[in-house]
Amino acid sequence: MKIGIFFGGPSREREISFAGGRTVYDNLDKSLFEAVPVFVDSRGNFILLNWEYIYKGTIRDFYPPVSALPHTELPVQMYFESLGELSLEEQDRIILEVGRRVEPRELADLLDFAFLALHGPAGEDGAVQGLLEWYGIPYSGSGILPSAFGIDKIAQKKLLKALDRPTPDFRLITAEEWDAADPQATLEYLVRELGLPLVFKAPRQGSSIGISILREADVAKFATAVERSLFRKTVTQTEWQALSEQQKTVWLQQLVDIRDGIGLPVVLADSSELLAVGASLNDANSQQPTANSQHLIYQPEELLRALDTHLATTEAVRLTSMEGETQVLVESFVQGREFSCIVVEDAAGQPLALPPTEIVKGEEMFDYRSKYLPGLSRKITPIDLPEADIQRIREACEEMFRTFGFQVYARLDGFIGPDGKLFLNDPNTTSGMLPASFFFHQAAEIGLNPSQFLTFLIRTSLAARRRGGLRPVKLAGLLAQLDAAVAARASEERTRTKVAVIMGGYSSERHISVESGRNIYEKLSSSVKYEPVPVFLTGSSQEFRLYVLPINVMLKDNADDIREKVEYMEAGHALHPILERIRREAQGITSTFAGQPTAQPRRVSFEELAGMVDEVFIALHGRPGEDGALQRELERFGLPYNGSGVESSSITINKFETNKRLREAGLRVAEHRMAARLEWDADAESFYRSLETQFPYPFIAKPADDGCSSAVKKIKNRAELEAFTRLIFRSQEDLMPADATTLSLGFKEEFPQKEAFLVETLIDRDGAAHFLEVTGGLLTHWDENGQLKIEVFEASEALATGEVLSLEEKFLAGEGQNITPARYATDLMERQRVSEEVKQELRRVAEILHIQGYARIDAFVRVRQNGAVEVIIIEVNSLPGMTPATCIFHQTALAGYTPYDFIDRILEFGKQRTEKQIPTTHG
Known part of the structure; x- marks a missing residue:
């Protein structure tokens, strides 16, 4: 059966959709299904995607392709919408670089079933479901009406109130009301009606996007929360002019992030235009300024220039997303334990609630990052309550599933208060489909692995569509075919x-x-x-x-x-x-x-x-x-x-020893030395002075014998050096809050305890014409003579949002920004020349360190005005990360290996090495 996997889309959750689509693509049972990847871009084009792009870390890593991007010096990747208005021919040219455009009428010939991994507006709101029904294509999940209802938080709240079901009290603020209102008076009204804290939501977004919690009656924070839900941003002249150029770039990166920021394109209105908007709201006959009469900005660099220009002469500007909201849903805060429960339909079409999961966190909000980054929140399944209370949660979720008319599966979130009172809110007709999301996590509790759960959902969706009257004869045939294939697969014996x-x-x-x-x-x-x-x-x-x-x-x-x-x-x-x-x-x-x-x-x-x-x-x-x-x-x-x-392995784990050996062999590495706790204990001041004498600020400090990105920090002054030293040499498990603040450690960022750390000079441009950070993978093979051959892949260019690449940016879906192959030069022949020199240096590293199997090598590359190439090695990972989003899979795809092929080669090499009994130690 041909399963079209629809992923990506125009919503703010497109990266999670992209990662979820890849999970579905990888986990579909290969003996039952043929996966057909249908990538949906932000303009709603359907693209039959070439397989190698499925394994990119983010959508921006491949779409739009580098050839379509305007030149920019900023480390900010762009989405398709930042290219501005494009003709159909221009769009087709871009699409052809990653696959081919599929017209909706072609879909019925390409696939038997549509698995919808799309999220948010245009994904789980009934729109794509209606299109598929028009063409008679069965699809996963709920139908048109329950999907439309499932995306609309306001309609849900009104129905729950009408049915006298417990749901937090709420009020609505429209954008027009907000523009005409006195913020102080509005805040006082909301606090009087709903109390504190207040919860602000964007009513038609999923996944905690556009959500804030206001814990105190602070007007400035209140305005920020309302703006966040409307996807607006007001920037004052004072704020902007206080930022350095580097801080402006970081600010911009956060603003154009479609998950935490407002994204692009934006409409820019300055103080005078905002006054005109306010006047028009109070005068029914007045013509409100349109996006065209203001400033529509598509690209990050263009936005930076516009802000510099406008904020030189005006007190404030307001940026409004072209894909913003028109209302804000304000709810009273529910004090209680938060849970999430997947409900599925059983074989008889009746709702069956899986074990609800408790989301354990501190005061922070369960936002987008907490949902999708491992370790940022704790998920306990089942929620730690007496059996009777868990059963009450399950029954309430099953009842809501029936009440809202959901089909196949849904994810229902809620709270249980200290008094045992239940609140259900924000049902989702599509759940996140990352490997450890609630979706697979709860299905595993009844014994279904991801592959088996997907088969069950496809079968249940076919039955639901047939019940709904969609092509009943054709779907009866598909059901019979799938049932026979599932039964045959269960009975066959395989030796694997x-x-x-x-x-x-x-x-x-x-x-x-x-x-x-x-x-x-x-x-x-x-x-x-x-x-x-x-x-x-x-x-x-x-x-x-x-x-x-x-x-x-x-x-x-x-x-x-x-x-x-x-x-x-x-x-x-x-x-x-x-x-x-x-x-x-x-x-x-x-x-x-x-x-x-x-x-x-x-x-x-x-x-x-x-x-x-x-x-x-x-x-x-x-x-x-x-x-x-x-x-x-x-x-x-x-x-x-x-x-x-x-x-x-014992050498490459030690960054100091690795650098030492590479330097002795004539390769470029950073100046470095070890900083030991014993030296610090003996005399902290001379310890600091000694480091400052050898390494002018800023320099890099990091553990010498840990993995790749843990506690790697750019140290810019004495206060940061002291904080880093105290943290890494601390005797207690917990971090010291003041030192963690000094180093701007992220939420729940880990910081190991060590007896020594490595200090290195900061590698910079040093006047080079071109300077970039790269990460390159390699794979080893035996040739027919039993000699070891090293295949080095095209390296990826890594763009850090902070001062150094974080763990999340390297490995987690939707987080990192990697461009593969690295952009060493705009001219293709010159790019290839530089690439070959870089690959030759990485091959030398592998030979010097006797690397076998596979590895990832991180480096900086300088290209001088005269064309000379300098490769400065940072570190070597003998067991690189193999998460779905890691860029080693982007590199192997260019070499023609699917992730499975790559893993298979790695395993085969290890087996051959053991059979040959070739010693893995070298004298």
Whole structure:
């Protein structure tokens, strides 16, 4: 059956949609379905996407393609809408670089079923559902009417009030009312009516976009919250002129971010125009200024120039998104425990609530980042309440599912107060589909892995569309065909290579390791060759503890959740009674779609592991994993593994030793030295002075023996040096708040404790004509003579939003900005010449450090006026991140490898190395 996966779209959630579409593409059962990727761009064009672009980190990494982008010096990537008004011919030229345009009338010939991974307006509002119905194409999820209702928070609130269902009290503010109102009086009215705190929402956006919480009666903060929900931004002359050029760039990056900012294009109105708008609101006969009479700005650089120009002469300007909102929904704050519950239809078409998940956080809001970045919030399934209360939540969610007429599945959010009172709000007819989202996380609790859950949803959606009267004869045939294929698949016996995928660990990159491990698991589990076995590693450097995980534990939110669940089960705690109940209720689903019943985590020794599996994929980052210790254990039991051997790994984990060896071999690296705690303990002042003498500010400080981006900081002054030193040498687990503030650490950013750290000179442009940061992957092969050959891929250019690339930017969907291949020059021949020189340097690094299998090397590249190329190596990762969004997959795609092909080559290399019994240590 041909499954068209619709992803991307025009909404502010397009990056999560893109990442979710990739998850669906990867996890569709290859023996049942053929995936057809239909990328929807921000103008609503349907594009049959070439497969290699599915594995880009973000939409902006490939669309619009570099050839279509205007020249800019700013490190800001643009979406398609920033290209301005384009003719159909110009759009087609751009589309042809990534795939081909599909007219809606062609869809019925291309696919049997549409799986909708689109979010927000034009995705889950009934619009695309109506288009598909017009052409008689069955699709996933709810139909037209419930979808339209599911996107409209105001309509939902009114119905809940009319039905006397508990929902927070609310008021509406229209944009026109806001422009004419006195903010102080409006705030006083809202506080009087709803109390504090107040919650502000954009009524037709999903995923916590445009949401704020106001905890105090502060007029300035109130205005900011209203503007956030309307997708506007007022900038004053004083604010703007106080910013440095670097700060303006960072401000701009945040503003054009469609998730946290307002995006582009924007209408710019200065003080005089805002007064004209206010006058027009008070005079019905007056003509309000239009977008055309003001300043419509499409591109970041254009916006920066306009702000500089206008704010030189006017007191304030207001920026309004062209895709903003016209109303703000203001709700009273509900004090209580927050939960989210996926409801599905069972085989009889009745709603079945899966175990609700509690979202555990501090005072902060459960916003877009908290939802999608591992480790930023805790998700506990089921919510920690008595069984009777959980059952009340489930029954309320099932009732709302029926009341709103939802079909197939929905995600319902709510609160339970200290008094036990339930509030349900913000139902979603499409849930986020990242590997560990609520969607898959809760399905795993009844024993369905992502691949099985998707099969169930496709089957249930076909039945729902047929019930709704869509082509009943044709859909009856499709249902019969799918049922027969599912039954045949369940009965067939397959002998597959068993691969232990080891993930987790105890480094500050443990959450990224789990993301990598899950991605490897999913790529292998939907293949016909491999049977992956998820294994979680915890413990310490003195004792590794290995646990074979069931699917529901593997899909917990992050490494800490997994470890907690493993320890809870190991302590002898029984399965939560609500889970037993739900699994019984779901037997009609799981008996058809699940391969095996859910189990408990089980501890195994290395010897037992060697008896269970044929080989190992190490998905760990930092220590342990990249340091050779785990490799030594696996070699003892003859288990083939991925990546470099013991000695090479023990060198590359140590950034100081890596730099030293590369410098001795004649390669360029930063000046560096180790800064030890003993030296600081003896005399802190001379410790600081010694570093300042050798390294003028700003310089880089980072752990020497951890993974890639953890606690890497640009140190600009003595206060920051002291804060960094105190944090990394601290004896307690918790961070010191004052020092964390000095270093501008992000929310829940990890900072390891070490006995020494590495200090390096800051690598800068140094007068070069062109300067960029790159990351390059490589893969090794044996040739026919048994010699090691190194294939170096085209490097990616990395754009950091902060002073250094963060962990999230490197690995998480929708976060990083990477351009592959790197833009060394505008002229193609010159770009290729520089690229070959860079690849040659990266190959030398791999040879000097005896790298095997695969690796990622980070570097800076300077291209001088005379064409000379300088490559300065930053670090080497012997087990690079393998999350779905990591740029190594962009690079392998250019070389013709799908992610699965790449993983397969890595595993085959490890197996051949063991068969050859080639030593992995070098004398």
